[in-house]
Amino acid sequence: MLSQKTKYALKALLYLAEQDVNHISKTVEIAEAASIPKKFLEQILLDLKRGHFVGSKQGKFGGYYLLKSKNDITLADIHRLFDGAIALLPCASLNFYERCSDCVDESECLLRHGLITIREETLKAMQGITIASLVKK
Amino acid sequence: MLSQKTKYALKALLYLAEQDVNHISKTVEIAEAASIPKKFLEQILLDLKRGHFVGSKQGKFGGYYLLKSKNDITLADIHRLFDGAIALLPCASLNFYERCSDCVDESECLLRHGLITIREETLKAMQGITIASLVKK
DNA sequence: TTAAACCCTACTAGTTTTATAGAATTAATT
DNA sequence: AATTAATTCTATAAAACTAGTAGGGTTTAA
Numbered sequence: 043m044l045s046q047k048t049k050y051a052l053k054a055l056l057y058l059a060e061q062d063v064n065h066i067s068k069t070v071e072i073a074e075a076a077s078i079p080k081k082f083l084e085q086i087l088l089d090l091k092r093g094h095f096v097g098s099k100q101g102k103f104g105g106y107y108l109l110k111s112k113n114d115i116t117l118a119d120i121h122r123l124f125d126g127a128i129a130l131l132p133c134a135s136l137n138f139y140e141r142c143s144d145c146v147d148e149s150e151c152l153l154r155h156g157l158i159t160i161r162e163e164t165l166k167a168m169q170g171i172t173i174a175s176l177v178k179k
Numbered sequence: 180m181l182s183q184k185t186k187y188a189l190k191a192l193l194y195l196a197e198q199d200v201n202h203i204s205k206t207v208e209i210a211e212a213a214s215i216p217k218k219f220l221e222q223i224l225l226d227l228k229r230g231h232f233v234g235s236k237q238g239k240f241g242g243y244y245l246l247k248s249k250n251d252i253t254l255a256d257i258h259r260l261f262d263g264a265i266a267l268l269p270c271a272s273l274n275f276y277e278r279c280s281d282c283v284d285e286s287e288c289l290l291r292h293g294l295i296t297i298r299e300e301t302l303k304a305m306q307g308i309t310i311a312s313l314v315k316k
Numbered sequence: 317t318t319a320a321a322c323c324c325t326a327c328t329a330g331t332t333t334t335a336t337a338g339a340a341t342t343a344a345t346t
Numbered sequence: 347a348a349t350t351a352a353t354t355c356t357a358t359a360a361a362a363c364t365a366g367t368a369g370g371g372t373t374t375a376a
Contacts, residue, residue, distance in 0.1 A: 043264060043266075043268065044267045044268055045333070045334090046334065047333080047334080049268060049290070053290065056289055056290065068352070069353075070352095079334085079335065081335075082335055085355095098352095098353065098354090100341075100353050100354080101352055102342085102345070102350065103344065103352075104351080104352045105353085117293065127180060130180055130181045131180065132180075152316065153190065153313060155313070156313045156316070160301070163301070164300070167297050167300040167301065168297060171293040175293065176293045179289065179293070182363095183365060183366090184364085184365080205320090205321070206321080216365085216366065218368080221323080221324095225323065235323090236321090236374085237322050237323080238374025239319065239375045239376075240375065241320080241375095242321075243322090
């Protein structure tokens with residue numbers, strides 16, 4: 043399941059994607075439009091900025107805007123930024139790989155094989171969902 | 180990500196699937212073979228029993244055994260039993276549906292549409308992984 | 317009757333999640 | 347230069363969840 047943070051991040055990105063190009067959105071504006079607690083959204087937007095998904099302008103009349111194209115921001119990206127691995131266990135993860143402490147021989151782990159299959163399929167599905175594809179529907 | 184409980188449940192089921200038919204496995208036996216804390220495993224096996232995946236025999240020389248066929252226990256089943264919904268948000272879930280409190284018109288929620296697609300694809304993938312398919316590989 | 321197993325409920329320590337608070341920094345306007 | 351309005355940063359806190367422990371109770375075979 044997605045965390046609230048990931049859900050809010052996606053809603054915020056959807057809001058930004060729906061604005062005119064060159065429009066800059068204030069945090070409070072996004073917060074109200076998408077029903078997100080303002081101070082919580084601040085942190086989320088900062089994380090999105092550090093992830094290079096959005097850009098910001100500081101000071102008066104500042105705000106946020108999409109940095110990447112709507113087509114290049116996928117559900118997989120945002121999931122990884124806020125909720126981490128797509129895989130169901132760290133040992134089956136590409137980006138968040140970690141060995142199981144209790145695992146004697148990873149290459150012979152019955153569970154891992156299946157989880158790698160699942161990861162490949164869900165990753166593909168999640169990479170198919172972009173901010174653009176969501177806005178379009 | 181899977182919780183430890185789900186991971187342990189799968190490992191326990193894999194162990195049971197590898198035993199001879201008619202063999203009955205004690206908790207302590209499974210716990211040692213699969214490196215699972217015994218008292219924790221007790222709870223997990225009880226949950227699996229309540230979910231009708233395993234059966235038990237009480238008293239001396241009792242233990243656990245697979246109730247369903249290896250082919251009929253899927254990753255989706257076990258995920259749902261211990262970790263709940265397959266979907267990424269409750270509003271996109273089949274078995275754990277819940278409305279978003281902040282959602283005005285669900286049918287027009289941009290996010291939900293994409294999440295339903297994802298759920299359909301991951302569910303299909305997770306239903307394709309069975310205890311039998313894991314043991315076989 | 318005893319031993320060995322499952323069954324059941326409660327509890328706890330630690331972690332994670334979901335925020336909130338408040339001050340610092342930046343930039344445009346007056 | 348002062349003011350205002352915005353982002354940026356760090357710390358804190360309450361609630362929920364996770365992973366595991368504890369301690370019995372119940373059942374069955376010998």
